[in-house]
Amino acid sequence: MTYVGLPTPAETPQDTMVRIAGTAAKMKVVIVGGGVSGLSAGWWLARSGASVTVLDKGIVGWEASGRNGGGASHYQSPLFLEEQRMWPHMDELLGYPTEHQKERLVIAVTEKQLNQYHYLAKMNNDMGYRVDLLTGDQVRAMVPLAGENCLGGMHYRFGGHANPQRSVQAYAWALQDLGGRIVQHSPVTGFETEGGKVVAVHSASGRYEADAVVVAAGPQIQGLMAKLGVEVPLAAARAEMIVTEPAPLMPIGGVDGNGLYGRQTLRGNLAYGGGPHEWLQTFEAGPPARPSSPLTRNLARRIAELFPKAEHLNVIRSWAGIIENTPDGRPIIDRMKDPENVVVATMSGVGFGLSPASGHAIRDLVVDGQCSFTDIGKLSLSRFDGIGADWREQRGWLPLKADLAA
Amino acid sequence: MHSNNGTDPHAIGTKLPAPEARYDLVVIGAGPAGLAAALAGAGEGKSVLLVDENPIPGAAMGNDVPLLFGGRMTAATQNAERMLETVFMSEPMLEAAMDAGAEVLLGTSAWGVYRNGPGITGLPENVVALADKDRGWLVGYGELVLATGARDLAIGFPGWNQPGVMGAAALERLLARYEAFAGKRVLFMGSHDLALQTALLARGKGVDVAGLVEVRASPQGDAALVDAVRSAQIPFYLNDAVAEAKGGLDGVESVRLRSGAMIDVDTVVLAIGLVPSIELIDAMGGKRVLDGARGGYIPGENAGITCVGTCAGLADTGFDHVEYRMEWARELGKLSAPDTIVCQCEEVTRADLLGVQPPNYLERPAPMAARSLDTLIADGPPNPDQIKRLTRAGMGVCQGRRCRDQVAMMLAMAANGPFGSVPLATHRAPVRPLPLRILADWEEAEDMRAGWDVWFGIPTQWVPYQDIDTPREREHQTAIADGWSL
Numbered sequence: 102m103t104y105v106g107l108p109t110p111a112e113t114p115q116d117t118m119v120r121i122a123g124t125a126a127k128m129k130v131v132i133v134g135g136g137v138s139g140l141s142a143g144w145w146l147a148r149s150g151a152s153v154t155v156l157d158k159g160i161v162g163w164e165a166s167g168r169n170g171g172g173a174s175h176y177q178s179p180l181f182l183e184e185q186r187m188w189p190h191m192d193e194l195l196g197y198p199t200e201h202q203k204e205r206l207v208i209a210v211t212e213k214q215l216n217q218y219h220y221l222a223k224m225n226n227d228m229g230y231r232v233d234l235l236t237g238d239q240v241r242a243m244v245p246l247a248g249e250n251c252l253g254g255m256h257y258r259f260g261g262h263a264n265p266q267r268s269v270q271a272y273a274w275a276l277q278d279l280g281g282r283i284v285q286h287s288p289v290t291g292f293e294t295e296g297g298k299v300v301a302v303h304s305a306s307g308r309y310e311a312d313a314v315v316v317a318a319g320p321q322i323q324g325l326m327a328k329l330g331v332e333v334p335l336a337a338a339r340a341e342m343i344v345t346e347p348a349p350l351m352p353i354g355g356v357d358g359n360g361l362y363g364r365q366t367l368r369g370n371l372a373y374g375g376g377p378h379e380w381l382q383t384f385e386a387g388p389p390a391r392p393s394s395p396l397t398r399n400l401a402r403r404i405a406e407l408f409p410k411a412e413h414l415n416v417i418r419s420w421a422g423i424i425e426n427t428p429d430g431r432p433i434i435d436r437m438k439d440p441e442n443v444v445v446a447t448m449s450g451v452g453f454g455l456s457p458a459s460g461h462a463i464r465d466l467v468v469d470g471q472c473s474f475t476d477i478g479k480l481s482l483s484r485f486d487g488i489g490a491d492w493r494e495q496r497g498w499l500p501l502k503a504d505l506a507a
Numbered sequence: 508m509h510s511n512n513g514t515d516p517h518a519i520g521t522k523l524p525a526p527e528a529r530y531d532l533v534v535i536g537a538g539p540a541g542l543a544a545a546l547a548g549a550g551e552g553k554s555v556l557l558v559d560e561n562p563i564p565g566a567a568m569g570n571d572v573p574l575l576f577g578g579r580m581t582a583a584t585q586n587a588e589r590m591l592e593t594v595f596m597s598e599p600m601l602e603a604a605m606d607a608g609a610e611v612l613l614g615t616s617a618w619g620v621y622r623n624g625p626g627i628t629g630l631p632e633n634v635v636a637l638a639d640k641d642r643g644w645l646v647g648y649g650e651l652v653l654a655t656g657a658r659d660l661a662i663g664f665p666g667w668n669q670p671g672v673m674g675a676a677a678l679e680r681l682l683a684r685y686e687a688f689a690g691k692r693v694l695f696m697g698s699h700d701l702a703l704q705t706a707l708l709a710r711g712k713g714v715d716v717a718g719l720v721e722v723r724a725s726p727q728g729d730a731a732l733v734d735a736v737r738s739a740q741i742p743f744y745l746n747d748a749v750a751e752a753k754g755g756l757d758g759v760e761s762v763r764l765r766s767g768a769m770i771d772v773d774t775v776v777l778a779i780g781l782v783p784s785i786e787l788i789d790a791m792g793g794k795r796v797l798d799g800a801r802g803g804y805i806p807g808e809n810a811g812i813t814c815v816g817t818c819a820g821l822a823d824t825g826f827d828h829v830e831y832r833m834e835w836a837r838e839l840g841k842l843s844a845p846d847t848i849v850c851q852c853e854e855v856t857r858a859d860l861l862g863v864q865p866p867n868y869l870e871r872p873a874p875m876a877a878r879s880l881d882t883l884i885a886d887g888p889p890n891p892d893q894i895k896r897l898t899r900a901g902m903g904v905c906q907g908r909r910c911r912d913q914v915a916m917m918l919a920m921a922a923n924g925p926f927g928s929v930p931l932a933t934h935r936a937p938v939r940p941l942p943l944r945i946l947a948d949w950e951e952a953e954d955m956r957a958g959w960d961v962w963f964g965i966p967t968q969w970v971p972y973q974d975i976d977t978p979r980e981r982e983h984q985t986a987i988a989d990g991w992s993l
Contacts, residue, residue, distance in 0.1 A: 160893055161886075167896070179972040196874035198865055220986050228971060266896040267865065273886075278874055285887040338518075338963070339626055345943065346904040360959045367868055368853075368899065375961050377519040379629050390626035390792050393936060395523055395636060395645055395948075397619070399955055402947035412947075415570075415940035417906055421626070430968030431975075450963060479975050497515035502628040 106231025106258030114190040125149035125468045131302045131311040133289050134318030137166035140272035141460025147279035156304045158288035162269025168422035170362040173454030174260025179475045180458035187457035197271035200264035205355035208254035222255045231258040248409030262355040262364040298442045313467045317446040320383045320425040335425045336498045337383045341393045342374035343400045345414040359407040380498045393419040424450040435482045436466040517964030519629040522955045526634045529647035530556040535617040540816025541654030542600040549607035557609045560616040562590035575659035577673025581687040597684045615639045619936035620791040643946045657781035657817040661909045664839040665751040668848040670758030675705040675778035682712045690774035695719040702778035703732035718742040722838045748838045780832045784818045786938035797927045799829035836916040850910040852903020891932040
C-alpha cells in the first residue's frame with residue numbers, strides 16, 4: 102500500500118512498530134495538549150512501551166486539530182515521506198477509521214491559478230514526487246462537479262485526506278487501548294523542575310510525575326513554555342470553513358483549488374476553507390470563542406466557481422478554528438536544552454496531515470534525542486534566537502482591536 | 508521572504524464588506540410579536556425592516572426546514588406566486604406594517620447575525636445576514652428584534668422516518684397560513700395546549716382527527732380546551748403511546764399504540780412540545796438559558812438584541828415542558844428498537860448513537876465496535892458536538908432540527924442526568940440551509956479578491972525543506988508570493 106509517485110519506503114509501518122516496541126519501557130511521559138500532534142506523539146510513545154498521560158484543557162481534538170481541511174499531502178515538509186508512508190496504514194494500526202483517502206487534484210479556474218499549479222507540479226517533479234498536469238477536459242472527466250470554466254489542473258499521485266475529528270479520536274482511543282491515559286478538562290497550571298529537568302506537571306486534575314514532557318498545546322505553547330523560561334514566538338489567528346449537504350461521491354474526493362483547501366468527505370459533503378484570517382490575542386485558557394463571519398459568502402462563491410455543477414447544493418454549517426503560526430510559518434519540533442527533558446512541538450498551522458510523522462519525530466526526540474528518519478534540524482527553536490520583541494508588529498500580525506476581542 | 512513592513516495583506520483587515528443597507532430597527536419574523544415590534548418602531552419614526560421567511564421555499568419544506576412538515580404539503584406549495592399571495596392575505600397586519608412605513612420583505616430568511624466580540628473584531632459593524640430566493644445580503648441595524656417563533660420538537664419512534672409524521676407547528680402553518688395540508692386523517696401525540704389547540708384547528712378546517720395519544724394518565728392542557736376537544740368527540744388515548752407507524756410508498760397508513768389499538772391515519776402529528784427558535788442567538792455565540800416552564804433553551808440577556816414572542820420562551824403556565832417531553836422520550840425510547848432511526852438525514856440509529864459508532868460506510872473493526880457512550884463518558888462529560896462529529900447525528904441537511912433535541916434528551920438519560928446535564932449541540936450559521944449560489948457574494952470587493960490566499964500567505968511556509976537556506980529558496984518564495992493570492 103504505497104503510492105505510485107513516490108520512492109518505495111525501506112520499512113513497512115508494521116515493521117517499524119515491531120522495531121520500536123519496548124524501546125521506551127518504564128518511561129513516564131506527560132503530553133501537554135490533546136491535539137493531533139500531541140496525541141500522535143502519545144500513540145507513538147505508547148507503541149514504544151512508554152507510560153503516557155495526555156492532559157488537555159478541554160476535549161481532545163477540539164481546536165484546530167479537529168476543524169481543518171483534512172489534507173495530507175505536504176511535500177514541503179521534511180516529514181513528507183513519513184506522512185506518505187504512514188497514512189495508508191493508519192486505520193489498521195490505530196484500529197479505528199480515519200476516513201483516509203488517497204491522492205489529490207488541484208484545479209484552476211483562472212490562468213493565474215493554472216500557472217501557479219504548473220509551478221508547483223514542476224517543483225514536486227523536481228523532487229521526485231509525481232504530479233501529472235491535466236487539461237480542462239481531463240479534469241472534467243475526473244471531477245464530475247467541475248464546469249466549463251475549469252482550465253486545467255494537477256493530479257498528485259500521492260497524498261490524500263482524512264477526517265480530522267475522526268482521526269483525532271482514533272489516536273486518542275488507540276492510545277487508551279495501549280494503556281495510555283487521556284485526562285480531559287485538565288489545563289496545565291505549572292511545572293515542577295529539578296536538576297534541569299521537569300519532574301512533574303501540575304494541572305487542574307492533579308500532579309503528574311514525568312521522566313519526559315511534550316508541550317504540544319497549540320497557541321497555548323507560548324504561555325506554557327514561558328513558565329519554564331523558554332520563549333516560543335507564536336501568533337494565533339482565526340480561519341474559517343463551510344460545508345455543504347452531500348453531493349454524489351466523486352472518484353477522487355480530495356479536489357481543491359481556486360484559493361480553497363478542502364475535500365469532499367466520504368459522506369459526500371463539500372468542506373472548504375481559505376481566505377483572510379484574523380490575528381488574535383492568545384489566552385491561557387484557550388480561545389473564548391471561535392466565531393465564523395460573513396466570509397462564509399466569499400467561501401460559498403469560490404466553491405460555486407470551483408464546482409459549478411454543485412452551485413445548487415445547500416450550505417449547512419460554517420465554523421472557525423484558532424491556529425498558531427511561527428514567524429516563518431514552519432514547525433518547531435525541538436528538544437530543549439534546559440529543561441532538557443522537554444520537547445516542544447507546533448506545526449504552525451499545518452499539523453493534521455503530517456501528524457503520523459510528527460508523532461514519530463516527537464517520539465524519537467523524547468526517547469533517542471534525535472529524529473531517526475529525517476533531518477529536522479531546520480525546525481529547531483533556536484532559529485528564532487534574538488528575534489525582535491516586535492516580530493508580530495513587523496509582520497502585521499497584531500490583533501485588530503485587542504479591546505474588543507478580550 | 509516576508510515583507511516585514513508591518514502589514515499583512517492576507518489578514519482580514521477591513522475586507523469584510525459594509526452592509527448594503529442600514530435600518531434603525533430590523534425585525535426578524537412577522538408573526539404577531541414581530542409585527543407589533545415593527546409597528547411600534549415605525550410609529551416612533553424609526554426606519555424599520557421587517558423580514559419573514561414565509562412562504563417557505565418548497566425545497567426547504569421538503570427538508571423539514573424550519574418546521575417538521577413531514578412531506579404533507581399539497582402541490583400548491585410549489586407555486587411561489589400563489590404562496591406569496593396566500594401568506595400576505597392570511598396576515599392583515601402585514602399591510603398595516605407597510606402602511607406605517609416599515610419595509611416588509613416576505614420569502615426572506617435571516618441566516619446569521621454577526622457581531623464583533625470575543626474572537627472577531629473585523630466587522631465594519633454588526634450585521635444580520637438575509638437571503639431570498641435570488642440572493643444573500645447583509646443589513647446593518649441599530650436595534651435587532653428577533654421574533655423567530657418556535658419550532659417543532661421531534662422525538663423518534665419506530666416508523667417516524669417516513670412521510671406523514673409531522674409537527675404541530677408545521678400543521679398549523681399548512682392549515683392556517685398556506686391552506687396546503689395534504690393529509691385527511693390525523694392522530695396527535697400529546698395532550699397539552701399545543702396538541703389541543705392544533706387538534707381543534709384541524710377539526711375546524713375539516714380534517715378528520717382520530718384522537719390524541721397521551722403518555723400520562725390524564726389530558727395535560729387547559730381544562731376548557733380539553734372540554735372543547737371532548738365536545739368535538741375527539742377521543743383521548745390515555746396512559747398510552749405510539750408504538751409504531753406503518754406505511755407504504757406515500758408514507759403513514761396506520762398507527763399501532765402501545766395498548767394494542769390500531770388506528771388508520773395518514774398523518775401522525777408530534778404535538779408534544781415546541782422549541783423556542785434560538786438558532787440565531789446560539790449561532791452568534793449569544794447566551795442561552797434552560798427554562799423548562801418556557802419550553803427548554805431560551806435566549807439569555809444579549810446586549811442590543813431583543814427577543815419577543817415565543818422565541819423568547821413559551822408562555823409560563825406552570826407546566827414543565829421539559830419534564831413532559833422527557834417522559835415522552837423515555838416511553839418512546841422503550842418502544843423503539845436498536846435500529847430505530849434518530850437522525851433521519853444521516854440515518855443514525857439509536858444503537859449507533861449510544862454506541863458512538865461511525866456511519867455505515869465506514870468499517871467497524873473490533874476496537875471501534877467495543878467503544879460506546881460509556882467509554883466516552885469515562886473520559887469526561889459527554890459533549891454533543893463531539894458525539895455528532897463521530898456519529899454524524901445532527902450533521903445533515905435539516906441542520907439537526909429533527910434530532911438535536913432528542914439527541915440531547917437521549918444523552919442526558921444515558922448519562923443518568925437531568926435534561927441540560929448534557930448541553931445541546933450548538934447551532935451554526937447559516938441557520939437555514941442555503942444554496943451556494945444564493946449564499947455567494949457575487950459582488951465581492953477588489954480588496955477581498957486581491958488579498959485572498961489559500962492559507963496564511965506566508966511564502967516561507969511552502970518552501971521545500973531541502974531548499975531552505977539555499978538560492979532556490981528565494982526563487983520559490985517569489986513564485987509562491989506572486990502567485991499564491993488567487
